[in-house]
Amino acid sequence: MERTHYKQEINMTEALMNRINELISHYPEDKRKSALLPVLHEVQDAHDNWLSIELQDKVAEILHIKPIEVYEVVTFYTMYNQKPIGKYMFEFCQTSCCCLNGAENLMDYTADKLGIKMGETTPDGMFSIAGVECLGACGYAPMMQLGDFYKEKLTEDKIDQLIADCRDDKIILHDK
Amino acid sequence: MSQKILLDKINIPGIKTYEVYRKNGGYASVEKAIKTLTPDEVVEEVKKSGLRGRGGAGFPAGMKWSFIDKKSGKPRHLVCNADESEPGTFKDRYLMEFIPHLLIEGMITSSFALGANLSYIYIRGEYMWVYKILERAIAEAKAAGFLGKNILGSGYDLELYVHCGAGAYICGEETALIESLEGKRGNPRIKPPFPAVSGLWANPTVVNNVETIATVPWIINNSGDDYAKIGIGRSTGTKLISASGHVKNPGVYEIELGLSVDEFMNSDEYLGGMSSSRPLKAFVPGGSSVPILPAELIFKTANGEDRLMSYESLSDGGFATGSMLGSGGFIVYNDTACIVRNTWNFARFYHHESCGQCTPCREGTGWLEKILWRIENGQGREEDIELLWSIQSKIEGNTICPLGDAASWPVAAAIRHFRDEFEYHVRFPEKIKNREHFVAEPFSQVKHLVGGKVIV
Numbered sequence: 001m002e003r004t005h006y007k008q009e010i011n012m013t014e015a016l017m018n019r020i021n022e023l024i025s026h027y028p029e030d031k032r033k034s035a036l037l038p039v040l041h042e043v044q045d046a047h048d049n050w051l052s053i054e055l056q057d058k059v060a061e062i063l064h065i066k067p068i069e070v071y072e073v074v075t076f077y078t079m080y081n082q083k084p085i086g087k088y089m090f091e092f093c094q095t096s097c098c099c100l101n102g103a104e105n106l107m108d109y110t111a112d113k114l115g116i117k118m119g120e121t122t123p124d125g126m127f128s129i130a131g132v133e134c135l136g137a138c139g140y141a142p143m144m145q146l147g148d149f150y151k152e153k154l155t156e157d158k159i160d161q162l163i164a165d166c167r168d169d170k171i172i173l174h175d176k
Numbered sequence: 177m178s179q180k181i182l183l184d185k186i187n188i189p190g191i192k193t194y195e196v197y198r199k200n201g202g203y204a205s206v207e208k209a210i211k212t213l214t215p216d217e218v219v220e221e222v223k224k225s226g227l228r229g230r231g232g233a234g235f236p237a238g239m240k241w242s243f244i245d246k247k248s249g250k251p252r253h254l255v256c257n258a259d260e261s262e263p264g265t266f267k268d269r270y271l272m273e274f275i276p277h278l279l280i281e282g283m284i285t286s287s288f289a290l291g292a293n294l295s296y297i298y299i300r301g302e303y304m305w306v307y308k309i310l311e312r313a314i315a316e317a318k319a320a321g322f323l324g325k326n327i328l329g330s331g332y333d334l335e336l337y338v339h340c341g342a343g344a345y346i347c348g349e350e351t352a353l354i355e356s357l358e359g360k361r362g363n364p365r366i367k368p369p370f371p372a373v374s375g376l377w378a379n380p381t382v383v384n385n386v387e388t389i390a391t392v393p394w395i396i397n398n399s400g401d402d403y404a405k406i407g408i409g410r411s412t413g414t415k416l417i418s419a420s421g422h423v424k425n426p427g428v429y430e431i432e433l434g435l436s437v438d439e440f441m442n443s444d445e446y447l448g449g450m451s452s453s454r455p456l457k458a459f460v461p462g463g464s465s466v467p468i469l470p471a472e473l474i475f476k477t478a479n480g481e482d483r484l485m486s487y488e489s490l491s492d493g494g495f496a497t498g499s500m501l502g503s504g505g506f507i508v509y510n511d512t513a514c515i516v517r518n519t520w521n522f523a524r525f526y527h528h529e530s531c532g533q534c535t536p537c538r539e540g541t542g543w544l545e546k547i548l549w550r551i552e553n554g555q556g557r558e559e560d561i562e563l564l565w566s567i568q569s570k571i572e573g574n575t576i577c578p579l580g581d582a583a584s585w586p587v588a589a590a591i592r593h594f595r596d597e598f599e600y601h602v603r604f605p606e607k608i609k610n611r612e613h614f615v616a617e618p619f620s621q622v623k624h625l626v627g628g629k630v631i632v
Contacts, residue, residue, distance in 0.1 A: 026337040028294075031377060036359035037342050041301060069359070076361040076531075077342035079301045095263045096464065096521040097420040097507055104611065133345065133525050134263040134464075135302050138420035138505070139427045148304035175308045 006083050008052035016046045020062060032063045036073055039063065040080055045174050049089065050081040078132065086121040086128035088166045088173075091145040094131035097138035106142045107131060109156050113163065126166065147173030178445070179406055181394040181414055182387070183430045186274050192309070194316035197277040203322055205285045205393035210330045213396075218289035222392060224400025226412035231257055231348070231385030232463060232503040234487050238400075243372035244290055245380040253381045254292045256283060256389050257353055258299040258306075261345040263464035263525060264505025267416035268386035270428040272299075272306050276313040282389035283336055284322055285396055290382055293333050297386075298353050301342040310338045345529035349577045350383040351375075352531065363531050364577035387416050408434030411486035415501070421459075421508040424448035437461075437483045437490075438475045441508070454510035454618075458594075461490050462502020464522050465582035467589030468515070469499050495589065511618040515597050517611075519590040520548035526583035537580040540571040544587055551598060554605030561598050565591055599626045 027034040060067045074080045121128040137143045140152035190196035223238030260268040287295045347356045351365035375381025404412045411433040425448045440446045478497035491498045527541035568584035
C-alpha cells in the first residue's frame with residue numbers, strides 16, 4: 001500500500017459553505033449525515049478534484065460525524081479521489097458496450113498521445129487518464145467523462161481537439 | 177405499434193422548461209389527483225394499469241405501493257431510483273435530460289398516493305449535469321406552487337430533493353440506495369424488513385425506477401384500464417429500450433410491449449438492422465445481467481414462435497433458451513465480437529462493483545474475472561470452463577442482494593450457448609493473441625477446429 005501523505009490547502013470559502021448548508025437543509029435536522037455524498041462532491045470540486053485526510057476531517061466536523069464515517073465512504077465510492085490528480089481527468093468508459101465500438105483502441109491512442117499509461121497523470125499535472133466502468137452512454141460509444149460532462153461518439157480527431165482545448169483553457173469542468 | 181406515452185412530447189422545443197411543459201398539458205395529473213382523487217384511488221389506478229417496475233425486476237408497481245405501512249404513523253418517503261448503471265442501459269438519463277418535468281410530475285402524483293411529504297430522486301454521481309437539470313426543474317415546479325406547503329390549496333405538503341451518488345453500481349439495489357442516501361457505504365440490507373416497512377431512516381419507503389414514476393402521470397390522466405389495453409398480456413404499456421452495440425441506429429426508443437424483436441431490430445423506425453455488413457451473432461435484451469442469446473434464439477423462441485419484446489416472450493424457455501426483458505438495455509453483437517472477451521469484461525465489471533459484504537460474491541466475482549482473463553489471453557486450461565461453471569453456480573442465490581446472480585448469469589449463459597468458443601480459446605492460444613482476433617477471422621470460419629466435441 002502506498003503511504004505517501006499528500007498535502008492540500010484547505011479553503012472553505014463563503015460560497016462553498018453556503019452551498020454545503022443548503023445541501024444539509026435537504027434532510028431532516030437530525031439526519032445531517034445524509035448530506036455526506038453531495039457535500040463531498042462540492043468540497044472536492046472546490047479543491048482541485050481530490051480529498052485529503054485533513055479535508056475529510058473538515059467534512060466530518062461540519063456534518064457532526066466521526067472522521068471514520070467519512071473515510072469509509074470516500075474509500076467505497078469511485079468518484080472521490082484520495083490523492084492529487086490531473087487538472088483534466090479523462091475517464092473512459094471501458095465496459096463492453098463501449099468496447100464494441102472501439103473504446104480500447106481509443107484509450108491506447110490517448111495514452112500514447114499523452115505519453116502515460118491508464119491510471120497515470122502527466123508530469124505537468126495537466127492530464128490524468130483512467131478506464132472506468134459503465135457510464136450509461138452505451139449508444140454513444142466510445143465516450144468519456146470530463147468534469148461534470150460527457151464527451152460522446154469520440155474519435156481520434158476529437159481526442160486531439162479535446163487535448164488542445166484543455167491546453168487552451170477552453171474546457172468548462174463544472175456546472176456551478 | 178407506435179403509441180408513445182413517455183416520449184410523445186420530447187421533441188417539442190423548450191419542453192425542458194416548466195412553461196412549455198405546462199402549456200402542453202404538464203402537471204395535469206397532479207391537479208387531477210389532488211383535487212379529485214384520494215391517495216388510495218391513485219394507488220388503485222396504478223394497480224389496474226398492470227404497470228411493472230421498469231428498473232429490471234418487473235414487480236407490479238401498484239402492488240409495491242400497497243405494501244407501504246400507513247398504520248405506524250411514521251413519516252413516509254418515495255425515493256426515485258435514478259442510479260442507472262446497468263451496462264447497456266441509458267434510458268432514464270434520456271428521459272431526465274430532455275423532459276425532466278415528467279419525472280417531477282410523476283414524483284408529486286406518486287408521493288401524494290403514498291402520503292409522502294419528503295421525497296428524493298437518487299441520481300448516480302456521474303450524471304452531474306442531469307442533477308443540475310433536475311434541481312432547476314424542481315425550483316421551477318416549486319415556484320409554480322406544485323411543491324412545498326399546501327400544494328394547490330389542498331393542505332398536502334411535499335418537499336422534493338435530488339441526491340447524488342458517487343460511483344457505485346450497487347446503489348441501484350434499493351436497500352443499498354437507501355444506505356447511500358443515509359450517507360453510508362452502499363451495502364445492501366438483509367430483507368425483511370422490506371423498505372415498505374422500514375426504509376429510509378427506518379421509515380416506510382417506496383423505491384421506484386425513473387421510468388416507472390414517469391409513467392404514472394399518463395395513467396392518472398387517462399386511466400389504469402386504458403394503460404392496461406396497451407401492450408400484450410401481463411406486459412402492459414410501453415417500455416423504453418436503450419440500444420447499443422453493432423446496430424445502425426443506437427439510441428433510446430419507446431416501444432409498445434409486444435413488438436416483435438425482428439421489427440425492433442430491423443425496421444427503419446427502430447434500429448435499422450446491423451451497423452455493417454457483418455452478420456448478427458448474439459444479443460443481450462435487458463442489460464448485462466441477463467443471459468446472452470445466440471442468433472438462432474433471437475427472433476424465434478425454441479418453440480419456433482416469434483420472439484416479442486415482452487417480459488414473457490423474452491424469458492420464454494427459461495434460461496435454457498430464453499433471457500429477460502430486464503432494464504431494456506439491448507446490446508447487439510456482430511461476428512467480430514468475442515464472447516469470451518465480452519464475458520470477461522462483464523465479470524471485471526461485477527468484480528469491481530461487488531460491495532464485498534458476502535463472501536461468495538466478493539471472492540467469486542474475482543475468480544470469474546481472473547479465469548476468464550487467462551482464457552482470453554491464451555493461458556486457459558481445458559478444466560477452466562468447468563471451473564467457471566462451478567464458481568458461478570456457487571455465487572447464484574447465496575448472497576444478500578441480486579448482484580451475485582447478476583454476476584453469475586452472464587457467465588453461465590456464455591458457456592451454455594458459446595461453449596465451443598471457450599474451447600477454441602483454450603486449444604488455439606496462438607490464434608487469439610490479437611485483442612481483435614475475430615475481426616479478420618470470425619469464429620464461424622474456425623468453428624470446425626473445435627468440432628463441437630464436448631470436453632467435460
